[in-house]
Amino acid sequence: MTTLQQAYIVAAKRSPIGKAPRGMLSHTRPDDLLATVIRGALAQTPTLDPAAIEDAIVGCAIPEGPQGLNVARKGVLLAGLPDSVAGVTVNRFCASSLTTIAMAADRIRVGEADVLLAAGTESMSLVPTMGVSTSFSPAIFDGDENLGIAYGMGLTAEQVATRWKVSREDQDAFALRSHQRAVAAQDAGEFSDEILPVEVTRRLPDLAAAAQSGAADVLVAQRRFTLDEGPRRDTNAEALAKLKPVFAMRGSVTAGNSSQTSDGAGALLVVSERALKTHNLTPLARFVSFAVKGVPPEIMGIGPKEAIPHALKLAGLTLDQMGWIELNEAFAAQSLAVIRELGLNEDIVNPLGGAIALGHPLGATGAIRAATVIHGIRRRNLQYGMLTMCVGTGMGAAGIFERM
Template identity: 70%
Template sequence: MSRQVQDAYIVAAARTPIGKSHRGVFRNTRPDDLLIAAIHAALKQAPGLDPKAIEDAIIGCAMPEGEQGLNMARIAALLAGLPDSVAGVTINRFCASGVTAIQMAADRIRVGEADVILAGGAESMSMVPMSGNKPSINPLVFARDENIGIAYGMGLTAEKVAQQWKVTREQQDAFALQSHQRALAAFAAGEFTDEIVPVDVIDRMPDLANGAVAERRRTVSLDEGPRADTSLEALAKLRPAFAAPKDPTGRATGLGSVTAGNSSQTSDGAGALILASEAAVKRFNLQPLARFVSFASRGVPPEIMGIGPIEAIPAALKVAGLKLDDIGWIELNEAFAAQSLAVINTCGLDPSRVNPLGGAIALGHPLGATGAIRAATAIYGMRRRNLKYGMVTMCVGTGQGAAGIFERV
């Protein structure tokens, strides 16, 4: 039975603030609780929607284990108070998990299999480390040279990109500083107000003197990462964090250039979007924020995984029937300054359109949640600036790139 392709609209987009992992504001907050907060906020943005109309929850997570295991999507949907009829699935494309969740929800709607789906992502890098609690790489990875890149740490892949695309340490540090400066300016201008839901955090400490438990309640309403004291001088003092790159003969080529200051921050956060068909928009009197236009994912050599968007961006544009000049807002996830600059320079992206409010170097990168978070940023940014098209794109561990395009409506 053939189905007529229909449009999928984003009718709500909300996210939590992003906290620094391990010592940050959400270090003791479960990722499913962050996701619940984002879901509640998204539902408030669609007041006419009957929750029973939501057919599925598709949630991205890069390390779906521990506190974010056991099919977090279904559990969070239930704990958020959604009806038992709302199904849930947790999906994983590492850093592109959140935007892939949006794509999967949109495709279900576009082929007529669903009318309303919840999509998003959540990640706590405080509670579940980047490689998981028990990493176990298939031994075959080490048996053939062509597969060894799968085992490379992300920092080493960034060093290789910096070397191959000739991105200097000075360029990386300048890009990192710009990320912080843009984020701080966005805070001052209230640019994130529409997308961020404040989250109440409760810290409990034993009061031994009184034999009680003392509670401290705080409301977190902004991302924790941007630093006003960042400068080129301070960034230049940081030592390279990863092994020095080597040439094909195995000889070291000099000091590395990738530092903690020009890399994305490990983070905690969540985002949730509600997608609906045109029929559901009319039925529940919803206000569309954007239309989902296209998506593409492509593979690249694992050892230079950061260049993934170089392949994904043209593919997404081709599917959409658009040109790069049509895209007014680009959220290019800043996994590392080195790979961001390599993508910008190779694709010919307009730097003024890339991460106008700062990126992951300043704002943070909660892995599987980032795609959903940056989609919310792009959607609201397009609306404030009256831009027609926006894109969310990122590199992905083990050598992938992903890009999704949205149209303001």
């Protein structure tokens, strides 16, 4: 019988999150951004020869257009890694890059690899949320059985709010707290360990020069992007209460209590114990367990309620052993429903704010928030942290990390 190895995280870096469609990263290609965070992760491990990386597993929720054509392999090559480093793109919607971490850990545990890259990238500015050419099977609309597959995410949040009796007032209060925590975290420098500053280049027409010479001159502007754009210092309960529902006429889900459309990328290096010794690497965390469970598509937001207990069972741990829970805030409605169903301690859920304030670049969110958990439990000397999220078409995913 093969003895399973442990899987360790030795690097975890992410870009700042840009607002879509007109934020700092709105003109940055997702394959270029992926290459940037890959280089950032490698810079954390100077003793590791990049040629030792055996594969790159990259999450992307809408792998089309500039993030299509196997964006994983493109990102690897653009990052300057050796041709020997392969790449594969994985799509599990919002849990895409949490799944890539789990897949990398699995291969290491069974001895198939010693050094793997797990990452995610998403540009919601350059690729529409529903993709370039969305197509549903006509069978989905034959009766009500599978109709939830075609529900927009906002409508599923309305379904959860109704079934779990989550009020508009509670959703808005949750959203406000997300912004307040995120702003406080930025002010305290809580994200400095995980964020990789990104140099953003913009090419704009030089109208003044063109007026004089008639030539189509271009201005090249460069800016250093260092902080997530989403958190709002000026938001308050009154402003949130004025927003109208956007998914149902008499609903409670608004733009203010929903996650922001965003652009971003994150990358982690996952290695075996053998690789730690061979390459003189220091582990940040151990990947403990992963679980994914399905729920009815029309209430997809409740997915973490099913995934969290299973991840805990696989780890042989209990909920009260978690020191940090990163619950992706797709919507305040589903976040509160999960918190109440499982009795989660709200003090440790998203202590630095969540996607309502920080943003949610779909397939990149797992890698981004994993970096938050890993650096967070190290900074606060906590033993275990969990990352969990709901997933489109009715799923929930959860992964557990242990500080080393």
